[in-house]
Amino acid sequence: MKRLRSDKVxxxxxxxxxxxxxxxxxxxxxxxxxxxxxxxxGILAHDAEHVWLVRQPREAVGEDALLEIPAGKLDVEGExxxxxxxxxxxxxxxxxxxxxxxxxxxxxxxxxxDEHMWLFEATELADTAEGEADPGERIEIVRWPLAELDAAIxxxxxxxxxxxxxxxxxxxx
Amino acid sequence: MKRLRSDKVxxxxxxxxxxxxxxxxxxxxxxxxxxxxxxxxGILAHDAEHVWLVRQPREAVGEDALLEIPAGKLDVEGExxxxxxxxxxxxxxxxxxxxxxxxxxxxxxxxxxDEHMWLFEATELADTAEGEADPGERIEIVRWPLAELDAAIxxxxxxxxxxxxxxxxxxxx
Numbered sequence: 531m532k533r534l535r536s537d538k539v540x541x542x543x544x545x546x547x548x549x550x551x552x553x554x555x556x557x558x559x560x561x562x563x564x565x566x567x568x569x570x571x572g573i574l575a576h577d578a579e580h581v582w583l584v585r586q587p588r589e590a591v592g593e594d595a596l597l598e599i600p601a602g603k604l605d606v607e608g609e610x611x612x613x614x615x616x617x618x619x620x621x622x623x624x625x626x627x628x629x630x631x632x633x634x635x636x637x638x639x640x641x642x643x644d645e646h647m648w649l650f651e652a653t654e655l656a657d658t659a660e661g662e663a664d665p666g667e668r669i670e671i672v673r674w675p676l677a678e679l680d681a682a683i684x685x686x687x688x689x690x691x692x693x694x695x696x697x698x699x700x701x702x703x
Numbered sequence: 704m705k706r707l708r709s710d711k712v713x714x715x716x717x718x719x720x721x722x723x724x725x726x727x728x729x730x731x732x733x734x735x736x737x738x739x740x741x742x743x744x745g746i747l748a749h750d751a752e753h754v755w756l757v758r759q760p761r762e763a764v765g766e767d768a769l770l771e772i773p774a775g776k777l778d779v780e781g782e783x784x785x786x787x788x789x790x791x792x793x794x795x796x797x798x799x800x801x802x803x804x805x806x807x808x809x810x811x812x813x814x815x816x817d818e819h820m821w822l823f824e825a826t827e828l829a830d831t832a833e834g835e836a837d838p839g840e841r842i843e844i845v846r847w848p849l850a851e852l853d854a855a856i857x858x859x860x861x862x863x864x865x866x867x868x869x870x871x872x873x874x875x876x
Contacts, residue, residue, distance in 0.1 A: 531760060531762065531765070531767060539713065539715065540712065540713035540715075540720055542712065542713075542720060542736050543736045544736060544815060545720060545736060545738050545815060547713055547715060547718060547720070550762065552762050554760065554841070555767075560762070562762040562763065563715050563716045563717060563718060564762065564763045565718050565738055565740075565763070565816075567738075567812075567815060567816075587704060587727065588810070588813040588814065589704065589723065589725050589733070589735040589737065590735065590737045590738070590812075590813055590814065590815055590816055590817050591810050591813045591817050591819065592704070593810075593813065594704060594728075596810075596813055598813075601814075603814075634860075634865070635860060636859075636860040636861060636862055636865060637761070637764050637766075637769075637860055637861055637862065638811055638812045638862050639740075639763075639811045639812060639816070639818060639862070640761040640763055640764045640766065640769055640771075640861055641761065641763065641774075641776075642717060642718060642740060642763055643738075643740075643763055643812070643816070644763050644764050645812060646764065668727070686809075687807075687808060687809040687810055688809060688810055688813055689809055689810065689811050689812070689862040689863065689866060690862065692807070692809060692866045692869075693862060693865045693866055693869065696865075696866065696869035696870065696872075696873065697869065699869075699873055700869065700872055700873055700876070703873070703876045
């Protein structure tokens with residue numbers, strides 16, 4: 531498909547909205563309302579006994595404490611996805627990882643928004659040299675036992691975290 | 704948390720944006736830019752040999768043919784999530800199901816948008832009485848062999864579909 535026209539109709543802090551006119555290969559055209567949001571990273575950080583999660587308020591969905599994997603927006607100019615993931619793991623959990631692996635790259639809601647995410651697996655975890663994490667007072671660090679992984683999947687209601695935990699569940703069988 | 708104020712700053716066809724002021728339990732306040740989008744349903748439809756997927760263009764992310772599970776917005780007034788899923792399965796795949804089960808309810812991007820989804824598992828599939836599906840000319844129906852489920856997970860880059868296929872993968876081990 532080819533973009534013929536693009537009109538920005540809202541330009542906010544992180545989100546913007548545009549109306550695009552597109553032409554498909556067969557010549558037909560269509561108009562779409564598209565929400566734009568920065569790409570992001572998610573981190574499946576675990577050792578042989580625990581996976582590291584966070585609980586935080588999510589104002590957009592009215593939740594006081596949603597269980598999630600560590601994650602963050604790619605909003606530092608020029609920062610690569612892996613660097614961003616390393617920074618977020620240190621900031622949210624206070625850990626560095628000896629081993630990083632890209633698990634998956636995917637779209638969150640491709641029907642209407644352009645956000646995409648790199649999901650990394652981080653292992654060989656160690657405390658960061660800088661000491662304690664500074665996750666902001668509203669993020670609680672949760673060290674979840676792998677022996678109770680099914681309960682984490684049950685409690686979790688966040689798409690990226692479900693993908694990460696289900697990958698791990700598959701691996702561990 | 705409590706919402707103190709809500710200002711709509713964009714009101715589009717499907718998406719809207721508002722700036723909310725919130726107060727947490729401890730008295731601190733915060734302002735958030737929140738995108739609103741209708742809730743949705745996704746359907747993991749399978750029998751003992753195949754899972755039913757679709758390939759369709761996703762203009763928001765510039766993809767000509769994204770591999771996904773059947774899904775749709777809850778945009779018919781008064782329609783329950785299960786009814787919506789039954790309608791979408793008939794429209795997109797031309798099937799009805801004898802057995803429906805709610806697998807999971809989750810948020811797609813709780814950090815910035817309020818969209819949430821009910822994921823259903825549909826089994827005991829039969830062709831709909833109405834005959835052929837009318838998925839619109841840009842949706843291709845894909846009958847994917849369960850024996851090659853890992854390849855579907857590999858090819859898939861859509862969050863809801865990854866969740867559904869990873870659940871199925873876990874079930875089949």
